[in-house]
Amino acid sequence: MSQPSALFSYAFRPFFILAGVYAIAIILAWIGFLFGGWPLPLGWSPLQWHSHEMIYGFVSAPIAGFLLTAMCNWTGAPPLRGAGLVALVLLWLSGRAVFWFAGWLPGWLVAVVDLAFLPVVALYAGRVLLRYGNKRNLILVAVLAALTAGNLLMHLGFMNGGVGLLKLGQGLGLDVITLMIVVIAGRITPAFTANWLKMHGGRPERVTQSARVTQWALASVLALTLVALLPLPLWVEGAVALLAATANGARLYQWSGWQTRSEPLLWILHLAYGWIVVALVLRGLGAFLPALSDSLWQHALAVGGIATLILGVMSRVAMGHTGRPLTLRPFGRLMYAAIIASTVFRLLAANQWLDYRIGVTLSALAWILAFALFVVLYAPILWQPRADGRPG
Structure with missing residues (x-):
């Protein structure tokens, strides 16, 4: 099998x-803009351009890669591959291209091209799930639809000059991604943990999942997503966020993540979920303590929770789905350490416990190191055929 056909044999690869x-x-461009005076053909306000591309640009790629790959395991359906996958990749790239040239393009064109990707993924995923009778996972199609709605709000806010719509779309994107993490990580993390403990002589019976706690964890995050869209007093959102933090903290505790401290491919998943809990706590407290800025919980969620989980899942899937042993690549621990450092520096800067310029720069450098290591360590695996000679 040639390298190009291997690259487009499964969605997770490209x-x-x-x-x-x-x-x-995106982080190089943002830091260059903030501190280096680099001109960017933004079209949008710089802060909202940055947040849009982090939420709806960057995060949408691993979501598509994971979902379209996992569906094959859930349903037994053949993967999207070849020309169809190439077309989907080009659609994502087109969305990124129009944003980098948004200052020179009509707003409607930027919106049409950028908004197309998530609905196409949702329609394809929904069709496959229905065809194979996997209705349980249709919730993820609804999540993709909600993400599309958040993206639309940001575009409408830009075209109409509505800062409120921009912020609403940004917040909805973060909340919906949080909900997706609570659903997906809530399935894979305890399952992977129990299986690993069983294989390595641990105590898998300590990995528990209470139906009631799980229901509260999911329902509270869904409630938070809805409450944030309504014109309610801030303390209501804060109270719901604290409830969500409590439920998801209890859920994380039940997974006994401390038993995985010798396996980085597992503890990174527990750590990422832990950052979600921290972000919910900070969000809840911020409603009652104005000294805690929104930037604090937003970056605890975005860098600590979302980006850390993305690295953890990508580094695991890249090995397991290419026929290789489930082990972390050399220098993989440095990759994980870098994303942890990026989170800590960004939070220190967000709450002015560290000079803003220094903190943001250190956070950006650590972020770049983490993802550069991922590309260097895993791209060669992702574009090569499976190690065991099997298709895929």
């Missing part, structure tokens, strides 16, 4: 590489 590369590009 989309994980693109996620790694784009994570570097």
